Amino acid sequence: MSEEVPRPAERAKRLPRAVRERQILDAAVSVFSRYGYHSASMDEISEVAGVSKPMIYTYLGSKEDLFGACIRREATRLLEAVQDGIKPDLPPDMQLWHGLRAFYRFVAEYRESWTVLHRQAMTVGGAFAAEITDMRTRAIELVAALVVSAGTRKGLGEQAEFSGAGLSAALVGAAESLADWALDHPDVSDGVLASWLMNLVWLGFNDLVEGEIWKPSESDD
The missing domain is CATH 1.10.357.10 (Tetracycline Repressor, domain 2)
Incomplete structure (x- = not known):
């Protein structure tokens, strides 16, 4: 991908669920706004949010679920x-x-x-x-x-x-x-x-x- 999306210096740990979900949603909105739904990847969102992909799936579900939550x-x-x-x-x-x-x-x-x-x-x-x-x-x-x-x-x-x-x-x-x-x-x-x-x-x-x-x-x- 040609555009650079800011990434956290390190993955945060042991945050409350509500804070973690907000962190993931913020990252997802940033990535979706740049690349659109189809071109955005969960890997990119994971990197920007500073969390693992399994954590995203656990908290907010699939890519489709995540996009819906952002909307x-x-x-x-x-x-x-x-x-x-x-x-x-x-x-x-x-x-x-x-x-x-x-x-x-x-x-x-x-x-x-x-x-x-x-x-x-x-x-x-x-x-x-x-x-x-x-x-x-x-x-x-x-x-x-x-x-x-x-x-x-x-x-x-x-x-x-x-x-x-x-x-x-x-x-x-x-x-x-x-x-x-x-x-x-x-x-x-x-x-x-x-x-x-x-x-x-x-x-x-x-x-x-x-x-x-x-x-x-x-x-x-």
Whole structure:
């Protein structure tokens, strides 16, 4: 393999199981992010983690099991970061802006995690793609709650609920695409990225909750 992955100076001994599992998962995320699921080897993960392959199998199972554990841990960390970033005492638009900032901050600080979640897991497909779909569904529900809340404040009721999920899915997709772009543009701050997306998307949401709906000038027969 052409890229060098940092390795521990020596194999650690007698660590608590939880610490050892975290050590293995950290190493696995690093290796998977560089080489992808198929090209990454358990030998490489073993070397980076500083543990034997039998120990990896004992603690976290097969390579497939290990990759799944990485996805679940990183997805949970990402969603928790976003939820912690939202300030519930603020209006919905500011809640979303803070949530987006937390999201882009996570991507910047944990590039390997985002690479595994966004670039690697979806290309492998199968059960791994289902894990990512579940993460995206939870993110959409989080955004939809803010959209519906904004609409309810304006008295739109069912109209806000009807459009909230679909528009939130569009926003989440846009947020992910911008995060992928941001990996190659690390000089752009999380606040700027969040503001770009708010200007692109929330202004449309705001028109919707104000009851202003765009329609084509001519019907398409």
